[in-house]
Amino acid sequence: MKTKLIFFLIVFVSLTSCASHKTKKNAEVGSNQQSAKESTPTSTPSMEAKQLANEQETSYVTEFSFRKGSEELSPTSKKQLEEVSKKALVRGKIEMIKVITWADQEYPSAIKNKLSASQQSLAKKRNDRIKNYLKKIHPDVSGDIELISMAQRPSFMKNLLSSDDARIKRSLESAGIPDSESTSKKGGKASKSIVLILVKAEKK
Amino acid sequence: MLSNSQSERKFGKQKIIIPVVFLLILIIGRMTLPKILLKKTNKYLSEFSPHYYLHMNDIDLNILLMSYRFKEVIGKLKGSDQQFLKIESVDVSIAWREIFRGRILTDITTEKLDFLIMKDMKKISPKKEEAYGIKNKLFPVRVERLDLLNASITFEDYKSLNDESRLKISNISGRITNINPTEKSPLTFFSLKSNLLDRTSIFTCVGELNELKNPSDWNLDAETKDLQLSALNPYLIKHLPITFTKGTLDVYSEVKSENGKIVGYVKPFFKDIKVKMNKGKLIRIKHFGIEIVKDLANLVLRSKTRTLATILEFEYDKKFKIKETKKISKDSKNSIKLQIRPGIEDRYNIN
Secondary structure, three states: OHHHHHHHHHHHHHHHOOEEEOOOOOOOOOOOHHHHHHOOOOOOOOHHHHHHHHHOOOOEEEEEEOOOOOOOOOHHHHHHHHHHHHHHHHHEEEEEEEEEEOOOOOEOOOOOOEOOHHHHHHHHHHHHHHHHHHHHHOOOOOOEEEEEEOOEOOOHHHHHOOOHHHHHHHHHHHHOOOEOOOOOOOOOOOOEEEEEEEEEEOOO | OOOHHHHHHHHHHHHHHHHHHHHHHHHHHHHHHHHHHHHHHHHHHHHOOOOEEEEEEEEEEEOOOOEEEEEEEEEEEOOOOOEEEEEEEEEEEEOHHHHOOOOOOEEEEEEEEEEEEOOOHHHOOOOHHHHHHHHHHHOOOOEEEEEEEEEEEEEEEEEOOOOOOEEEEEEEEEEEEOOOOOOOOOOEEEEEEEEEOEEEEEEEEEEEEEOOOOOOEEEEEEEEEEEEHHHHHHHHHHHOOEEEEEEEEEEEEEEEEEOOEEEEEEEEEEEEEEEEEOHHHOOOOHHHOHHHHHHHHHHHHHOOOOEEEOOEEEEEOOOEEEEEEOOOOEOOOOOEOOOOOOOOOOOOOOO
């Protein structure tokens, strides 16, 4: 009885206090400045990025998008990188930074194995941009910056040795990211980049 | 004094005898050690707690790979003999990736773990000494990671949506890392994934726990996507006057506990909903208030909108209360004053 009452109240409160809007193909910010200010941020990392960060034992993760065909970092992306690295430095010394970047297509399937040369080059350029920017804002950071391109699957040797590249890509696949053959591109990561910062806590 | 040829023969014999003896020791050890360990371990597991006992059917050792496996582990309450735990296998192996980093750690993988959440969990909540005792006995080398594969949780006190069996969450996979935190690395990380109600919707949650603090601080983000609302109908048909003919539900949530105080929010998104009223039920739910039900029906049935969203913010500090529910209103031109975006907002972190 108590369970039924609680369940009904949850459904009722949810439905009666709800926002409602006509469904549109592309979600947009509201029509006035007030709604733009109050709408929740779009730049928080996805659940897949958080799962990956979790497996790498770090809470410092950010995720952002690139414009199609471009390797330029947007002002929002730069700000996100600055914020996450600042938070990490408060905690301790940066041990390693892992940059995982997609080209403008989804991760290649096992059949495809790797994307075209231009897509691979795009993912590499994006990785390099992020690395250079991180080195620019934190020149004193001594940790390694590992770059992982999601434009190709790990090689046989990397799989065999269970390298970081292979493990991260396996983790993302388990988290449910679509690949080039997936019919549903829900949760797709094309044109995106995930940056993880691993920190060595400083003794207090 | 031995001649050269006698010395050579003696050395030759030793070259054969030593490895043969070593091999025999390995074989005998491999055959007898698991039985000895099993007996000793089961004895310990039957006595370490006054309220419950654990028992395993077999132990397998793999000396070459430095791993071992517990098979068919069960847990039962003493007295009532009620079973609350069953695990098909528990694999414990050296974390080879950590060896290259100069650390000796182990990984644990459980296969088909079934756990019953009972009405009174106090009986099986281990005390710190009991937990440390088990940890030291079964997992002497520090554990880095625990993986759950194909696990399930059953709730003793709650019925499933069709009221015929106990509520069960199955097909759970999860990971917990840094199980033994240190001052230098205080956070334990966990993530979990499972099906909810139907196979199409996935529930995912990730979080962190700092158990070095007392009380422990923790933080978790959770989301479930594409839950078919029609999957709720078996329950709704019996108890409420509404049936979902179409629609999906996405739910996003963050919860944090710091110094014993819990704060969080739940953000449900009902999408493309179509609802049917079951008029015959109105009489049965009179005590909820017919007016409330009528208002609910009007809102859903007459509204032209198909997607509804809200944020429920709550806190718990000795008492649970809903802090705020963001209310959205339409203005005269039918546009939205405030829009709620789907997704986790990343509000909370623990220090």
